[in-house]
Amino acid sequence: MKRTITLVLFSTGIALYCLVPFLWFVLTSLKSNAELAAIPPVLIPSFHLDFYRSALHQYGLLHYIVNSAIVAGSATMVTIAIGSLAAYAIARFNLKWTNFYLFLLLAISMFPQIAIAGPVWTMLDRLELLNTYPGLVAAYISLSLPLAIWILTTFFREVPGEIEEAALLDGCSRIQALYKIVLPLAAPGILTAALLVFIHAWNEFFFALIIMTDPNVQTLPVGIALFPGEYTMPWGEIAAASTIATMPLILLTLVFQRGIVRGLSAGAVKG
Amino acid sequence: MKNISFDVADGEFCILLGPSGCGKSTILRLIAGLEAPSGGEIFIGDQRVDLLPPQKRDIAFVFQTYALYPHMTVFENLAFSLRLRGMSSQEIAVKVNDAARLLEIDGLLERLPQMLSGGQRQRVALGRALVRQPKIFLFDEPLSNLDAALRSSMRVELARLHRRLGATVLYVTHDQAEALTLGEKIIVLDRGEIQQIGSASDIYHKPANVMVARFVGSPQMNFFFGEVADGGAALQCRNLRLDLAGLLQNALARLSGQALTLGVRPEDFHVADDDPGWINGDIDLIEDLGSDRFIHVKYGDIDVVARDGREKSSRPGDRIGFNVDAERVHLFLDGKRIEP
Numbered sequence: 304m305k306r307t308i309t310l311v312l313f314s315t316g317i318a319l320y321c322l323v324p325f326l327w328f329v330l331t332s333l334k335s336n337a338e339l340a341a342i343p344p345v346l347i348p349s350f351h352l353d354f355y356r357s358a359l360h361q362y363g364l365l366h367y368i369v370n371s372a373i374v375a376g377s378a379t380m381v382t383i384a385i386g387s388l389a390a391y392a393i394a395r396f397n398l399k400w401t402n403f404y405l406f407l408l409l410a411i412s413m414f415p416q417i418a419i420a421g422p423v424w425t426m427l428d429r430l431e432l433l434n435t436y437p438g439l440v441a442a443y444i445s446l447s448l449p450l451a452i453w454i455l456t457t458f459f460r461e462v463p464g465e466i467e468e469a470a471l472l473d474g475c476s477r478i479q480a481l482y483k484i485v486l487p488l489a490a491p492g493i494l495t496a497a498l499l500v501f502i503h504a505w506n507e508f509f510f511a512l513i514i515m516t517d518p519n520v521q522t523l524p525v526g527i528a529l530f531p532g533e534y535t536m537p538w539g540e541i542a543a544a545s546t547i548a549t550m551p552l553i554l555l556t557l558v559f560q561r562g563i564v565r566g567l568s569a570g571a572v573k574g
Numbered sequence: 575m576k577n578i579s580f581d582v583a584d585g586e587f588c589i590l591l592g593p594s595g596c597g598k599s600t601i602l603r604l605i606a607g608l609e610a611p612s613g614g615e616i617f618i619g620d621q622r623v624d625l626l627p628p629q630k631r632d633i634a635f636v637f638q639t640y641a642l643y644p645h646m647t648v649f650e651n652l653a654f655s656l657r658l659r660g661m662s663s664q665e666i667a668v669k670v671n672d673a674a675r676l677l678e679i680d681g682l683l684e685r686l687p688q689m690l691s692g693g694q695r696q697r698v699a700l701g702r703a704l705v706r707q708p709k710i711f712l713f714d715e716p717l718s719n720l721d722a723a724l725r726s727s728m729r730v731e732l733a734r735l736h737r738r739l740g741a742t743v744l745y746v747t748h749d750q751a752e753a754l755t756l757g758e759k760i761i762v763l764d765r766g767e768i769q770q771i772g773s774a775s776d777i778y779h780k781p782a783n784v785m786v787a788r789f790v791g792s793p794q795m796n797f798f799f800g801e802v803a804d805g806g807a808a809l810q811c812r813n814l815r816l817d818l819a820g821l822l823q824n825a826l827a828r829l830s831g832q833a834l835t836l837g838v839r840p841e842d843f844h845v846a847d848d849d850p851g852w853i854n855g856d857i858d859l860i861e862d863l864g865s866d867r868f869i870h871v872k873y874g875d876i877d878v879v880a881r882d883g884r885e886k887s888s889r890p891g892d893r894i895g896f897n898v899d900a901e902r903v904h905l906f907l908d909g910k911r912i913e914p
Binding site: 475488 | 606607608627628629631633634635637639641642643644645654655658659702706
């Protein structure tokens with residue numbers, strides 16, 4: 304009993320600590336202008352929606368959301384498509400270099416972004432892909448592929464080889480066995496990988512900032528960061544936009560919660 | 575694996591028997607095309623298949639782990655291969671229902687594999703093989719995940735099924751009871767080599783070498799390793815001397831001085847009631863299995879096991895003697911069987 308109480312207190316503490324910044328901007332977004340400037344600060348807002356209106360209408364938030372959805376959505380789809388083929392090969396074929404390859408992927412994913420920003424920008428510039436969706440999507444794919452391949456490899460390894468062999472003997476080709484048997488069985492893993500890639504692309508700021516200088520194609524994080532003008536600091540609108548930007552991620556996570564929990568814990572214990 | 579060569583006749587139930595790691599599963603996987611051979615040829619009928627991909631070989635494989643498709647119902651599991659062949663749904667329904675009825679799983683068709691017991695899963699795996707009517711069935715230790723009671727009833731059922739369908743079966747097992755009851759032809763393997771090919775009776779009564787003799791039979795055959803002495807009248811096993819004069823009538827004279835292994839199955843011993851027997855010792859342990867009673871005797875430093883066929887039982891510590899008939903004695907020279 305005592306243990307349970309300690310555990311509950313401890314986990315609540317951690318959850319609160321993580322949620323404070325989020326709570327802060329959610330509460331801020333619901334304040335009125337007067338409450339925003341009040342000293343001492345007002346804790347409980349009066350639930351004004353003014354900041355949401357102005358974020359949407361004056362600052363063109365919807366436009367950024369569309370850009371973000373296009374970029375994050377395409378990056379996720381392409382990453383998972385390429386990543387699952389690569390991961391399948393690593394998990395299934397007895398290739399000599401798979402461990403080295405996985406190590407290489409891990410090493411690459413640890414490069415600081417700032418170190419590759421210059422070359423990436425130059426390449427996209429030469430290819431005339433700056434300020435285009437494909438340009439940013441290409442950058443995101445290269446950033447998220449290593450993680451996706453790692454996750455998917457674990458999941459494909461979880462699918463017993465004999466089930467796939469049974470499919471081959473039943474008359475499947477390799478590709479048929481992959482999409483009829485392996486992919487449905489690895490679905491929680493694919494979901495997990497897709498969600499992580501999507502969240503990363505949705506939140507990514509640095510590459511979006513340097514690749515997308517044209518406001519027409521900018522994504523949410525960049526758009527919100529550029530809300531402040533020369534003489535203005537629209538805290539309320541920033542808070543409202545941040546709240547809206549977070550919503551899709553929370554919704555996605557809630558919807559796919561069960562699959563993800565299964566996904567993240569797979570490999571730890573045999574199902 | 576080396577020098578593996580054997581034929582399975584049409585409609586034959588052939589067993590690959592051997593200890594784990596002897597290469598029996600590998601042979602099955604090579605035939606199925608799940609592994610590629612480094613040399614040699616594999617034929618099914620008149621067609622050479624070792625260069626074909628698995629899906630072109632028309633083989634059904636029943637895995638030890640069943641390998642059912644977990645996301646499909648029993649019906650879909652059975653129908654999967656037929657769908658891939660582009661069969662019409664009516665035809666599929668007929669075939670699946672026939673197989674399901676034969677295996678008594680027709681009440682489970684809408685269930686997912688995870689809702690089935692081990693025995694039911696095994697039947698589904700069998701059904702998946704049956705519906706296809708393949709050229710050959712490959713079984714890779716299909717019963718070893720079942721509990722003992724289920725295993726022996728499935729064993730009988732498999733035998734019945736085979737008799738009814740007349741299918742060609744290649745069956746891998748390390749369980750000699752399965753091998754001896756099911757197999758029309760048994761191939762004993764060890765360390766990647768064929769040790770003996772023969773009927774259950776051949777394998778049991780005329781084991782080709784010490785490995786086969788040791789592997790088949792439970793409890794194991796008793797072995798006496800020694801040197802032929804006294805011009806074939808005795809076998810010198812370290813500090814023990816087995817008298818062969820009355821037993822083999824000097825048949826071993828030509829082998830005088832050579833190392834010889836003598837084997838006797840536990841059930842071939844009979845208790846010498848009055849006189850001292852051929853082998854005498856103190857009872858060390860009695861294994862009473864109900865149907866059989868096995869007596870362990872310390873004969874010098876050799877542990878001898880014999881079946882006690884008598885009504886009355888002895889007690890540990892009692893002195894007991896055994897006799898054996900000459901034709902029940904197995905002789906091995908350099909590990910290979912010889913006839914006296």
